[in-house]
Amino acid sequence: MQTGLDVLHTTDWDRTLHAYGASGDAPGRLSGLLADDPDTLTRSLDYLYSAMLHQGTLYPATVPTVLFVAGLLERPGAGRPHPDAGAGPEPLRAALLGFLRDTAESADTGESDAALAERARLSPAERDRVVEAVLADDEDAWEEPALEALTWQVVVDLRAAAPVLRDAVQPLLTCQDALLRSRAVEAAAAIAALGGLDLDLSGAADMAETRDEAAVIVLAKGEAGGDTSEFLTHTDPAIRACAALAPALSTNTEATRVLVESLDDPWEADRWFGTRPAAFGGHVRFTLVRTLAERAGPGDAERLLPVHRRMAALSSAYTAEADCGPLLELAFARAPGDGVPDEPTAVQRAYLRALLDNDEIWSGTVANFSVRLKSLGLPMDREGVRELVGP
Incomplete structure (x- = not known):
């Protein structure tokens, strides 16, 4: 060829x-x-x-x-x-x-x-x-x-x-x-x-000198379908998180725990790398919270409320879709055709209060987050959300 x-x-x-x-x-x-x-x-x-x-x-x-x-x-x-x-x-x-x-x-x-x-x-x-x-x-x-x-x-x-x-x-x-x-x-x-080819990264691994390089290698191994579970106990939290992102570990409870742990301080996760691996695309925290939400079910919404609160606290009108959208979708998961309950549950109210507590999320109108709210049957403006939550 x-x-x-x-x-x-x-x-x-x-x-x-x-x-x-x-x-x-x-x-x-x-x-x-x-x-x-x-x-x-x-x-x-x-x-x-x-x-x-x-x-x-x-x-x-x-x-x-x-x-x-x-x-x-x-x-x-x-x-x-x-x-x-x-x-x-x-x-x-x-x-x-x-x-x-x-x-x-x-x-x-x-x-x-x-x-x-x-x-x-x-x-x-x-x-x-x-x-x-x-x-x-x-x-x-x-x-x-x-x-x-x-x-x-x-x-x-x-x-x-x-x-x-x-x-x-x-x-x-x-x-x-x-x-x-x-x-x-x-x-x-x-x-x-x-x-569907074999991936041999042994030479690159031998030459890796920094956290950035090590993270790229672990991410690559996961992307190619490899088992990265050996890195879930690595001393470096960034390497642990990269290992946890591997699709092969999507049902691994330890990998899920590592993802939750990595979002104890989302700002710190964003500062992990000097040159961010391409696998993350945008802020590191975006990929971590999206993957966590994809692996969770509606029954996990209460357990993941602290993660949502941390994400909402640092978010803005421009990042709210990526920061808060995935877990918000989890909290308001419903059967097709169902609307939001007339009376949101206590957990759902807590998710919405976390949004209301941050003025920055409502400081401008950004279409993608508004569309997410609408798709969940939620009001698209702050006053409407506040009215739904109640006192």
Whole structure:
């Protein structure tokens, strides 16, 4: 399977699609990743996410793009700083590894090979028809059911490419740069999970020097389906929490206890890392509380009330959805079609009082938290919540 410049030159880009239709512009835009001009490089990096992985969506042109990017990792120029790195001298290689990781995560649907093949079933004639419709700017083409089969074929193709992507990333697992090692570990874990491949992080683990690196390795092992229970008793609370996040430990009571413990001081959890592992996305506390809520049931709402109170106390209008939404959903869990009881329970009132006690949560109107309140049948404004809680 070709990678790097070979892919750029041999792919029939005019006959494949990205987020905006025909991908005939891809060779010119992607070759900007080889440029020394900062503006050109920035536009090419933006192009990866705007055209080839738009809001996490995959397209037929994503496959050759990923293979092209994988082939750039070994080029000397990929070690130079890139203009989107902010204050730090983050190399271009780190950004490319991030794109490989994000693409692999988007493609990891959890479907079996047989299920994927069935979803991607499409005759050559039907494929040509829908591609022609998109290329002709037919507005209805994007609603074609056949286009969904094309998207599933992308997942099939990316899964098939996983061994090649793994081989491209593997040498960087033991490179001298700590940041690159971490980015390579994250990409390798996502690729292994996508392709059902073995993940060997022993070399990276031997070279790990900081809490940040150790956390990335533990998170990667969990993401790839590994058992991280041995780290639940680690002396470092950050490492314990990263181990507890592993999907394989979703029913492990000790892992749940560790997650609760990690939220004894949510602010402190947010300060654990100098360079936050990609697995967290936003604030560390967001992932911890969301995972905790996903593993709990309605009967756990009272037990987790102290966690909710701590989250609500530090929240704001801009973070309330991520801080308070998951456990609020747990406290007001109900059968489909049921509304909020006329008389909230004592526990439900306590959850709402925790929100009322923080002025910052109500200092502005942010749609996502209001939508969450509405979805639970709750008033969307502070006065309405106060009236529901009562004296």
